[in-house]
Amino acid sequence: xxxxxxxxxxxxxxxxxxxxxxxxxxxxxxxxxxxxxxxxxxxxxxxxxxxxxxxxxxxxxxxxxxxxxxxxxxxxxxxxxxxxxxxxxxxxxxxxxxxxxxxxxxxxxxxxxxxxxxxxxxxxxxxxxxxxxxxxxxxxxxxxxxxxxxxxxxxxxxxxxxxx
Numbered sequence: 001x002x003x004x005x006x007x008x009x010x011x012x013x014x015x016x017x018x019x020x021x022x023x024x025x026x027x028x029x030x031x032x033x034x035x036x037x038x039x040x041x042x043x044x045x046x047x048x049x050x051x052x053x054x055x056x057x058x059x060x061x062x063x064x065x066x067x068x069x070x071x072x073x074x075x076x077x078x079x080x081x082x083x084x085x086x087x088x089x090x091x092x093x094x095x096x097x098x099x100x101x102x103x104x105x106x107x108x109x110x111x112x113x114x115x116x117x118x119x120x121x122x123x124x125x126x127x128x129x130x131x132x133x134x135x136x137x138x139x140x141x142x143x144x145x146x147x148x149x150x151x152x153x154x155x156x157x158x159x160x161x162x163x164x
Contacts, residue, residue: 022054076102091134099126
């Protein structure tokens, strides 16, 4: 490595550019607790629905999604989510995302009890991918997205951005 790292990198490799994709609001049922497993404290959030809205696509989250969470030894929660989105024009899109949520113990405890906490008080980020057979949304098959989340009592809300 040169002493000028990262300045010696091409400009394209020195930053990330984003474009708003949509805001996603999920409804989540009470958690199903599997308990302590070899992979951590496992719980499942069933997603009966929700909505998403952006300039290029909008619609509803179909019933049947789920979030397989693992609460790690350090207190952070790892998310593994699968959703089916249905756009306003009837196209179906599969969305998967992995994420991490962590923060001060008192803040996370309040979140776990269903209390609304300021989003700046904790870290909640996701990395999302999509797949669809709908020609008008085929561009999503080639998108990596990142999101910032906020956990509300009824479920999370995410601002999702396309990484350019």
